[in-house]
Amino acid sequence: MTLQRAMTVIQECIASACPADCPALVGQLETLRATAWSKMVNGQGPAAIHSPSAEPLLTIQQVAQRLKVKESYVYELCRTNALASVRMGKYVRVSEHALTTYTSTHETLKGP
Secondary structure (H helix, E strand, O other): OOHHHHHHHHHHHHHHOOHHHHHHHHHHHHHHHHHHHHHHHHOOOOHHHHOOOOOOEEEHHHHHHHHOOOHHHHHHHHHOOOOOOEEEOOEEEEEHHHHHHHHHHOOOOOOO
């Protein structure tokens, strides 16, 4: 099945769903969203998150401490996609690689 066909099927399911089924549907969509973000960030599906050799995901607090900024600023970076992140429901996580990429592309050159 192509991605376009899958999206059409999902849209049809949403259109025909009764309101009582919507919370479960939204939960499933969030799971799919988290899986897609995981694949973009890690290059693999959700198994990469749970495998022992997978790169650990950092919390917003950990990222803020490393960057020496407020947590609200890190949330803003994630919200605007300036910093790649993974959203799992209400939780936001950042991979080590995403943080390294962000810091290396935002370093300023210091004069002599």
